[in-house]
Amino acid sequence: MSGPHELFERMRSHWFGLAEGEAEGEGDLLADDVVLEMPFAPPGTPGRVQGREEVLAFVTPRRAALPARLDGFRLLAVHETADPEVIVVEYELTGVATRTGRRASLPFVGVLRARDGRVALWREYQDTAGIARALGAG
Template sequence: MPTPTPSAVFEALIHGIATGRRDRLHELYAENAEVRHAFGMVGTTAWHGSDEIREHFASPAAAALQFDVANLVIHRTDDPEVVIGEFDYHALIVATGKRFEVANIVVMRVRDGKIVESRDYHNHLALAHAVGRLPEVVAALG
């Protein structure tokens, strides 16, 4: 079986999140992978290694939202390992039925078919507002 391209790995990840198949998403990552959310709700958050990434995808908070992928554009770069993906998630809060949209950009390095590094830029303020955490986030920012 041929090694998947960085674009194919990127698509497998975001569509795996959208379809709720999170239990195996950690398999897309190398053992020593790093995922960083530079614009997290209250600062940078990061996961190091496939065990932390597996825990992240297994969290109950991850299952509280459902996503559809829209406006997907994947840009190839001069570095054959790196792709940049732009997309929107049309999201649903399962408990309330509330819908909202989140814009995203992800810069991902894929080597030998596995994600080794990902820099994720999501609109966490829109997410915090949608789930009712905006006052808490603003207070934490001081």
């Protein structure tokens, strides 16, 4: 059974995979009642999505429409918590905005809760203003 460390490594290759088609099978990582939370979601974007099908329906088209080509992932830190099912991860994604050609690296923080070998919670903190600037929208 996968704990939070193993799950994050699998998420990294599926969700943050840099090669085409790596997202295939990502639904297998998610608990039926998974919760995706984005406390700093931009206006018009829900801050919480619950359920495997709902999460996949939310993230799949957004990822496909992202006006950037991701080409780098760097793990900055993994923090243990008092709960063995939960880790906090700091990472950085690097890429190029396809509209502007602008290269950027942006930091993220995620909270991962594992349950029964699957992702039960993914809470991601994003620098939405930094993302907008990197994409040439801000």
